[in-house]
Amino acid sequence: MSTPIEETELAREWRLEINMGTDEAPDWQLCPGVRAFQPASEPNIEDSSDYDSDGWAGNTKTAQSWEVTTTIRRKANKTVKVYSPVHEAIRLAHFAYGDANLVHLRYMQRNGLPEAYEGKAIPTWAPAGGEYTALGEVEITFTGDGALTPIDNPLAGS
Template sequence: MSTPTPTTALARRWALDVNMGTVETPDWVRVPGITEFNPAAEPNIEDSSSYDSEGWAENTKTGQSWELGVTINRKINDSVKVYHPTHEKFRAAAFAFGSASEVQVRYMDRNGLPEAYQGTALVTWAPSGGEYTALDQVEMTLTGTGPLVSITNPLA
């Protein structure tokens, strides 16, 4: 039996879903038109060195934050003059306050590999603009509010 040759994962392996339902009854819908996806989960590290460490630095993780940078090609249904409902969910949340400003998202490896995460985020919505030949793109920053938890990949 031969050993399979490893291949390099591609950036486009990520899929993003947004909950169009409620926390109690989720309705996960895929977000179409993603052209760029940048996940980040940065720890907060504090220096916890003391005389006891004999000159060696010691550090302690005291917190964690997460964020998704997402660029989308804005999708429309021009026969009924509406934008894609997932895109509208993000846009509406970006201009809302309180619980209406939060969206539940999950992202996962679309090839079924084990990496998959879920959390609640606040939305920053920034249309890109551009020349007359440009597509209507929006740059979104989804800033985590609360934990980003590992989940079983629903595509596995």
């Protein structure tokens, strides 16, 4: 029996999708132009030590937060003067309040491995600017609002 070859994962194996539909009828669309992608989910841990632990510290997870930081290259159709609809949905959510401020997103390993997540987040939209030779990029931080849920990777069968 041969040993399977293990390969090192690459950062570019993440795929970000935005729900351009509704919760009842989702329309998942690729967020194009991703240049950097960094997910994070940090637990809040409180000291739960007491006298009964013989001097050993105790800790309890009491909450958890998550965010996704990404850099995208802006995509535009200059003939009809429109940006990518996904980019525009994120940008406009940045300026909105209430439910209109939330972006329903999911991200997954693009090669079908089991790691995949879904949640709603508040976007921060920050154009990068730069020298006259720079390409148009935007730094986006999606700050989670509620749970980040592990899901079955929709690309697993691909």
